[in-house]
Amino acid sequence: MNDPLHVFFHPRGVAVLGASANPTKLSYGVIHNLVTHGYLGPIYPVNPKGGEILGLKVYPSLTDVPDPVDLAVIVLPAGQVAAALEECGRRGIRHAVLIASGFGELGAEGKEHEEQLRQIARQYGIRFIGPNCVGVLDTYTPIDTTFSRTMPGQGPIGLVSHSGAVCGGTMDWANVVGVGFSRIVSLGNQADIDMADALDSLSADPHTRVVAAYIEGLPDGRRFVEAARRLTARKPLVVLKAGRTPSGTRAVASHTGALAGADQAFLAACRRAGAIPVDSLEELVDAAIALAYRRPPAGPRMVILTNAGGPAAVGADHLDRHGLRLADLSPQTQARLREVCPPGTMTGNPVDMLGGPQADHYTAALRVLLDAPEVDGVLALFVPQAITPVYDVAVAVGRATETSEKPVVCCISGGGGIRAAARALHAHSVPHYLTPERAAFGLGALWKYARIRERPVPDPEPVEGMDRGRIAALLEGKSGVLSPQEGAEIAAACGLTVPPSGVAVSADEAAALAEGMGYPVVLKRVAPGLTHKSDAGGVVVGLKSADAVREAFARMVRAEERALVQKMAPAGVEVVVGAYRDPQFGPLVMFGLGGVYVEVLRDVAFRMAPLPRAEAREMIAETAAGRLLAGVRGQAARDIEAVVDALCRVGWLMEEFPQISEIDLNPLIVGERGAWAVDVRVVIR
Numbered sequence: 284m285n286d287p288l289h290v291f292f293h294p295r296g297v298a299v300l301g302a303s304a305n306p307t308k309l310s311y312g313v314i315h316n317l318v319t320h321g322y323l324g325p326i327y328p329v330n331p332k333g334g335e336i337l338g339l340k341v342y343p344s345l346t347d348v349p350d351p352v353d354l355a356v357i358v359l360p361a362g363q364v365a366a367a368l369e370e371c372g373r374r375g376i377r378h379a380v381l382i383a384s385g386f387g388e389l390g391a392e393g394k395e396h397e398e399q400l401r402q403i404a405r406q407y408g409i410r411f412i413g414p415n416c417v418g419v420l421d422t423y424t425p426i427d428t429t430f431s432r433t434m435p436g437q438g439p440i441g442l443v444s445h446s447g448a449v450c451g452g453t454m455d456w457a458n459v460v461g462v463g464f465s466r467i468v469s470l471g472n473q474a475d476i477d478m479a480d481a482l483d484s485l486s487a488d489p490h491t492r493v494v495a496a497y498i499e500g501l502p503d504g505r506r507f508v509e510a511a512r513r514l515t516a517r518k519p520l521v522v523l524k525a526g527r528t529p530s531g532t533r534a535v536a537s538h539t540g541a542l543a544g545a546d547q548a549f550l551a552a553c554r555r556a557g558a559i560p561v562d563s564l565e566e567l568v569d570a571a572i573a574l575a576y577r578r579p580p581a582g583p584r585m586v587i588l589t590n591a592g593g594p595a596a597v598g599a600d601h602l603d604r605h606g607l608r609l610a611d612l613s614p615q616t617q618a619r620l621r622e623v624c625p626p627g628t629m630t631g632n633p634v635d636m637l638g639g640p641q642a643d644h645y646t647a648a649l650r651v652l653l654d655a656p657e658v659d660g661v662l663a664l665f666v667p668q669a670i671t672p673v674y675d676v677a678v679a680v681g682r683a684t685e686t687s688e689k690p691v692v693c694c695i696s697g698g699g700g701i702r703a704a705a706r707a708l709h710a711h712s713v714p715h716y717l718t719p720e721r722a723a724f725g726l727g728a729l730w731k732y733a734r735i736r737e738r739p740v741p742d743p744e745p746v747e748g749m750d751r752g753r754i755a756a757l758l759e760g761k762s763g764v765l766s767p768q769e770g771a772e773i774a775a776a777c778g779l780t781v782p783p784s785g786v787a788v789s790a791d792e793a794a795a796l797a798e799g800m801g802y803p804v805v806l807k808r809v810a811p812g813l814t815h816k817s818d819a820g821g822v823v824v825g826l827k828s829a830d831a832v833r834e835a836f837a838r839m840v841r842a843e844e845r846a847l848v849q850k851m852a853p854a855g856v857e858v859v860v861g862a863y864r865d866p867q868f869g870p871l872v873m874f875g876l877g878g879v880y881v882e883v884l885r886d887v888a889f890r891m892a893p894l895p896r897a898e899a900r901e902m903i904a905e906t907a908a909g910r911l912l913a914g915v916r917g918q919a920a921r922d923i924e925a926v927v928d929a930l931c932r933v934g935w936l937m938e939e940f941p942q943i944s945e946i947d948l949n950p951l952i953v954g955e956r957g958a959w960a961v962d963v964r965v966v967i968r
């Protein structure tokens with residue numbers, strides 16, 4: 284794959300526009316970092332005042348700068364950026380980093396200003412990063428166009444972030460603990476180059492083994508998912524997204540709409556993308572170092588090797604949270620452990636060497652454990668005490684595990700006294716954590732990745748028997764919430780199973796319809812604005828004769844109203860299948876337990892639409908409704924494949940008919956063979 288940001292990391296010359304000799308200015312910081320962080324190409328500070336900065340000649344204008352120059356870092360106030368970008372275009376520079384803030388983040392006027400930058404860029408064929416960013420760096424080229432305080436060492440992690448502060452903070456921390464980075468990309472307002480471009484770039488970069496992404500806004504969530512899918516086919520991706528709380532601005536006219544939120548959409552996007560979502564900056568880094576340093580485990584069986592009981596117990600609890608468990612150590616493995624561990628060692632799991640193990644004990648015990656076929660990974664835990672040098676333990680753990688394919692993470696707790704130990708572990712590619720729960724989280728991230736790699740999400744399969752022409756005709760000229768009969772017709776055209784139904788304006792008409800379709804039937808009141816029919820006593824089920832139908836009609840339906848006569852579906856489990864449109868990620872499909880309590884129980888799963896059958900099966904399995912369908916307490920299993928089919932059809936309907944904003948099948952009645960959509964609500968934008 285081509286790296287769309289190649290020139291940003293490998294320019295044959297860099298011009299810095301707005302260069303200042305004043306060490307308190309950002310532009311001085313940029314030049315300082317270009318010079319001192321190892322960039323070998325020519326650096327051209329540009330400032331009408333001329334002079335010299337850090338021994339470099341300052342050019343009065345861009346036209347005076349000699350070739351080659353591929354990249355411009357523009358460190359001018361917002362008001363001067365457009366003119367500077369235009370100058371770059373005229374000078375033949377096709378790549379720019381725009382540091383200044385004061386654009387889209389300020390609102391409408393700033394957004395217009397950004398649009399102006401885009402126009403200039405289009406005119407000259409320029410690609411630019413920013414505005415409102417701290418720049419980019421590559422530790423292998425090396426090149427550092429940022430004004431950050433420090434440059435991280437070389438390493439396997441690629442970081443891309445909408446926030447410049449997250450980049451700066453992470454770099455500072457990384458330097459202290461000895462974690463290295465391959466590339467750092469600060470996107471800022473991503474007026475041109477966006478998250479998807481950055482992911483493609485990091486995907487192509489051979490030095491990047493894992494990508495950590497901090498995301499604020501995604502104007503085009505689908506584009507992000509496509510790029511993330513390309514990336515995760517090659518390497519792991521960990522994502523932290525800010526702003527995951529429900530937006531509350533979306534019009535909600537269905538069950539699905541009420542249950543959906545920005546968070547559901549983001550998590551569904553991560554699933555489709557094969558990305559690992561995390562909840563905090565700490566988790567972003569914790570997961571990234573585990574994924575960068577170690578291979579994923581072949582299975583979930585972990586061992587905790589420790590010199591203290593309490594932290595081991597906490598670690599064990601947390602392994603469980605991530606779907607991992609303690610391995611059952613065989614008698615042979617336990618016998619070998621007894622040979623090499625201090626006397627009194629408890630050789631069950633956790634393997635507790637008690638208070639006094641030396642570094643050698645860790646080496647020997649780790650070798651035994653990593654050799655054991657019943658072990659898929661190890662959490663080595665050491666609580667510093669007086670008699671064992673903590674640095675030696677770190678080196679011992681590092682050496683013993685360097686050549687093993689199995690993942691090993693290490694928790695050494697403490698403050699300043701363990702810094703050197705932490706650096707030694709990272710240098711040996713053993714992720715270090717300060718607490719057992721974070722170490723367990725690291726292993727958990729590896730396990731998640733193991734399963735993502737094992738089963739990548741396939742592309743959605745096409746469905747047969749969808750009458751697109753008929754659906755289009757049914758939707759023609761409609762808006763708002765469609766009537767139950769219209770909903771049923773759309774569902775039928777979509778290939779879903781819908782019981783026969785018709786609309787009656789009188790008791791006699793209702794009886795005639797019922798005679799035509801056969802008993803038993805259901806009578807439902809139809810009135811504009813009536814969304815929950817049964818709440819208002821508007822649904823009578825199990826009508827077995829024409830007289831019963833007439834009687835129910837007379838009792839329930841008021842003058843000027845109508846009634847839907849519908850054939851009863853066979854008995855079954857009631858589930859809900861729905862879909863809505865997320866403003867960032869597009870259509871999402873929902874599955875859950877049906878009926879009137881769906882909003883209370885929140886037993887629901889979401890996926891991006893359209894979805895492959897595998898994802899449909901997965902979302903069913905995730906919910907309590909899915910377990911009911913599988914059959915509980917002697918009940919027969921229901922037709923889960925019919926639900927899979929309904930989910931896929933609804934997904935395609937949303938994908939192909941963007942005028943549909945929400946749809947609810949509540950309930951879909953799932954029998955032993957087949958599933959019936961008896962109440963279909965469709966909302967047209």
Ligand code: ADP
Pocket residue numbers: 782805807814815816817818822824849850851852853857878949950952961962
């Ligand atoms: P609403 O959701 O507006 O109250 P529904 O059409 O969903 O109205 O009907 C309410 C309940 O009546 C359903 O959850 C289901 O239990 C039952 N029901 C409705 N239509 C049928 C049908 N055709 N066959 C069997 N049961 C039905």
Ligand code: MG
Pocket residue numbers: 949950962
């Ligand atoms: Mg209903």
